Amino acid sequence: MPTYERLDYGSPDGSQWGGSSTECLGLYGVTPVTQYTAVGSVSAYEFASTNGGTSGLTFGFCTFAMATSLMYQVSSMNAAGRRLGLWA
Numbered sequence: 001m002p003t004y005e006r007l008d009y010g011s012p013d014g015s016q017w018g019g020s021s022t023e024c025l026g027l028y029g030v031t032p033v034t035q036y037t038a039v040g041s042v043s044a045y046e047f048a049s050t051n052g053g054t055s056g057l058t059f060g061f062c063t064f065a066m067a068t069s070l071m072y073q074v075s076s077m078n079a080a081g082r083r084l085g086l087w088a
Contacts, residue, residue, distance in 0.1 A: 030085035038076055 008015030018025050024032030061067040081087050 025084060027085035030083070033083050036076075036080035036083055038079070 007017075018035070021035035021037070024034055026032035061070075
């Protein structure tokens with residue numbers, strides 16, 4: 001039977017890693033880093049219904065700016081995950 005080491009003491013409220021945004025955290029052997037702050041502000045995304053895909057909209061978004069904003073935010077989350085060591 002495998003044995004595992006716990007990183008918390010079993011509090012019913014859960015655990016918190018890092019008490020502030022200036023403390024460092026690293027997973028899977030990467031160098032610990034502070035909280036990633038380059039993610040853009042959250043936008044409201046509107047998806048338009050199309051008539052057979054002939055509305056001329058950008059991938060279902062109402063504006064090109066909304067599509068670009070979403071791509072930027074997903075790219076930022078990918079960069080943050082790589083810095084923390086969540087994925088390679």
